[in-house]
Amino acid sequence: MKIQEALVIRPYREADFPAVHDLNKQEQWSNLVTKEQDTKQAWANSSVAVVAEVDGQVVGCLRGLTDGFVSLYICELLVSLHYRKSGIGKKLMQAVHSMYPKARLELLASSTSRSFYEAQGYRPFYGFRKTMGK
Numbered sequence: 001m002k003i004q005e006a007l008v009i010r011p012y013r014e015a016d017f018p019a020v021h022d023l024n025k026q027e028q029w030s031n032l033v034t035k036e037q038d039t040k041q042a043w044a045n046s047s048v049a050v051v052a053e054v055d056g057q058v059v060g061c062l063r064g065l066t067d068g069f070v071s072l073y074i075c076e077l078l079v080s081l082h083y084r085k086s087g088i089g090k091k092l093m094q095a096v097h098s099m100y101p102k103a104r105l106e107l108l109a110s111s112t113s114r115s116f117y118e119a120q121g122y123r124p125f126y127g128f129r130k131t132m133g134k
Helices: 014-027 030-034 036-045 088-099 114-119
Strands: 007-011 048-054 057-066 071-079 104-107
Touching: 007 088, 014 030, 014 036, 014 048, 014 057, 014 071, 030 036, 048 071, 048 088, 057 088, 071 088
Parallel strands: 071 104
Antiparallel strands: 007 048, 048 057, 057 071
């Protein structure tokens, strides 16, 4: 059976957080790993939170915020290293965009994920970020 046939994209549940936390560790997103309880609360309070499962195992996740009509901001998109280049990230993005088809997708990308988004037809734009206390 191919991964695409076994793939299930479903709403995030609190019981998924250990798998999401492991994906953050795998990606070395130290801020999200260090602030585990804050990250867990962020998942619980997000308007968009889905996971990708293969054979009952969470192999990807997407968390976002939206007004439902104009903007859909993707906060995090992660796919396990073992499942990359299998279309899971693209399927996660398509699933959430289909939930809010009028909204434009907004996201930040790292230098390593830039090529993924460009291949999906996203265009770069300029933005800013500030963390309190810095």
